[in-house]
Amino acid sequence: MxxxxxxxxxxxxxxxxxxxxxxxxxxxxxxxxTNHHLFQPLLYQVATAALNPSDIAAATRSLFAPRDNVRVLMxxxxxxxxxxxxxxxxxxxxxxxxxxxxxxxxxxSFFGNDQWAEHAAVVKTMEDALSIRERLLAAFEQAEKEPDPAERARLLTCVVVGGGPTGVEMAGAIAELGRTSLVADYRYIKLDEIRIVLVEAGPRILTAFEPGQSEQALKALGNLGVEVQLAASVSNIDDRGVTIGDRLIPAANVIWSAGxxxxxxxxxxxxxxxxxxxxxxxxxxxxxxxxxxxxxxxxxxxxxxxxxxxxxxxxxxxxxxxxxxxxxxxxxxGAPLPGPFKYRNWGMMAVVGRSKAVADFGSIKLSGFVAWLTWSLVHLMLLIDFRSRSSVYLAWSYAWFTRDRIARLLTRKSVPNFQTPSAQEKRI
Missing domain, CATH: 3.50.50.60 (FAD/NAD(P)-binding domain)
Structure with missing residues (x-):
């Protein structure tokens, strides 16, 4: 046997x-x-309408031939x-x-504050990404018809917690989605109303990279209109937004990528x-x-x-x-066993919006367009199959030339309710 x-x-x-x-x-x-293998490094792009779910996922059993010795169970x-x-x-x-x-x-991990999970989205599964995409798009739809300036400001504010690669990439992608793709489609939403805040408890973002690269990423985020708050510890997250110390940032969307x-x-x-x-x-x-x-x-x-x-x-x-x-x-x-596992570090990369990235390959440090191009090529090659590579390449090419996003559909009849209790009371 x-x-x-x-x-x-x-x-x-x-x-x-x-x-x-x-x-x-x-x-x-x-x-x-689940029944699919998910390419998680690009999950944030599904959340920000740059890619479709099928671009970064493949049915797991389709990756094995029927006569292989691998049985797949959901x-x-x-x-x-x-x-x-x-x-x-x-x-x-x-x-x-x-x-x-x-x-x-x-x-x-919410570091012992599990109650925050009710109000802060995470990006681990396809369901997470689609939920974030729905909430981001629905916030703009609701802001377009919101007469109260304070409530409009809250609807158009998104806070990303965590300044690692995931948080940086997410904040940059949301800024591009809101400030380039969406703002042009809405008559009553102005560019200066859109606020993207990246909150990091440490003294700099991308701490795994060299300080100089962190500064380059910080500058790139600033050029995208992202407000970065460093040495800022979150004390609470609720339906109103994010509290840093005793200061509340009203926000309809909060995304957690801190641990x-x-x-x-x-x-x-x-x-x-x-x-x-x-x-x-x-x-x-x-x-x-x-x-x-x-x-x-x-x-x-x-x-x-x-x-x-x-x-x-x-x-x-x-x-x-x-x-x-x-x-x-x-x-x-019964052959000789391999020695201890040794990890071969091929380097680190983080993309910061359109044509901007940082990459650390040990003795080789890249930034700007060259780093972004390297990041794009590496991620294309890491995708699971040719179909995924082709569709992602086409989507990225379209987005690069048009500054548009291909997956901006709200498919549910009911959209998320962003109103806080106080806002609901105003309408009664």
Whole structure:
């Protein structure tokens, strides 16, 4: 009987592991809560109407041939019995395994203020992105007919919390959406009414980059009309907006990108976890004391040679997925095992609106148009298939030449209600 490998999560790490085991003498089961693989680095562009959902997602089972040894299940893991080597799911029952790969990813963390989640959107899933897109577009529709200046100002204000790459890219994209694509379509909305605020608790944005590149990104955001508030700690988020200290920024839309935490896979297998909940793993990505269970990607805390935990980036997850697949193949064949996992850092990039980006490739630092072009080419090549690359290239080309966005449709009959209780009272 062939060995059985169960992979939980069809993100970058899980998909890389599954592809690495295609053709191996094992039965692979890939479990995910959705039926698609999502290219998360471009999710913010769906949220800001630059791309359609199908541009950055592909049905997971379509990535494997029918005769491959990979079975794809759309299901949700409820628990794991490590001793009995079984994964318990909500619909498929118990799935036995000889090897288990946990690639469960991460969620956003509100640093103990979970009540803020009711009023602040996050960008982790396709549903998140579409919800943000709907709210941004609906806010403009409502502002067009809003007679109260204060309420109009609140509707046309968006606050992005977190000055990392996700927050910077989101703030820049929203500014371009509002100040170039949308403002021209509305008769009664003026350019100076649109306010995009990026809030960062630290002294600068993009702290993983060099200070000079952070300054370049800050200047690029300013040119887009984004108001950046540094050393600004959020004290509250509610239906009125965001409070920094004791100062309220009234805003109809708040987007949170300030911190992440691992999904609760450590509790499933009773494993030691880091502060963010990720599973502390051995140099071969296995769980201490459980050599047939591996954790990779955002759900794993891996100490690099310099003693620092690897960042939660797609390249880390993909490289770990390929490594674990190679390790399992070697074990099955009785071949020499590969040495400890070593992450090859290809660099970091962040785009800041139209034709502006920063890139850090170690000894090579890029900024401006060259960095933006490099970012575009790299992301095109990282997309899952030729169809996605073609559609994204066409959408970007159209947006670059026309400054327009292709996906600005509100498809629901009812749009979000942005009115605060006080605004509702005024109308009664």
């Amino acid at each position: 062939q060995k059985r490998v169960v992979i939980v999560g069809a993100g970058f790490g899980g998909l890389a592991a599954a592809k690495g085991l295609v053709g191996a003498p094992v039965d692979v089961t890939l479990i995910d809560r 299901d949700e893991v409820q628990a794991i019995d490590s001793a009995a080597q079984k994964v318990k799911t909500s619909e498929s029952g118990e799935l036995p395994f000889d090897y288990l790969i946990l690639a469960t990813g991460a969620d956003y 992440t935490k691992a999904r609760p896979s450590a509790a499933w297998i009773d494993a030691a976890a880091a502060r963010n909940g990720s599973i502390i793993v051995e140099p071969d990505c296995s769980v201490p004391g459980q050599p047939t269970i591996f954790a990779i990607g955002d759900g794993a805390s891996y100490q690099d040679t310099d003693g620092k935990a690897l960042p939660g980036l797609a390249p880390v997850a993909k490289q770990q997925g390929r490594y674990v697949a190679k390790l399992i193949r070697a074990r099955l064949a």
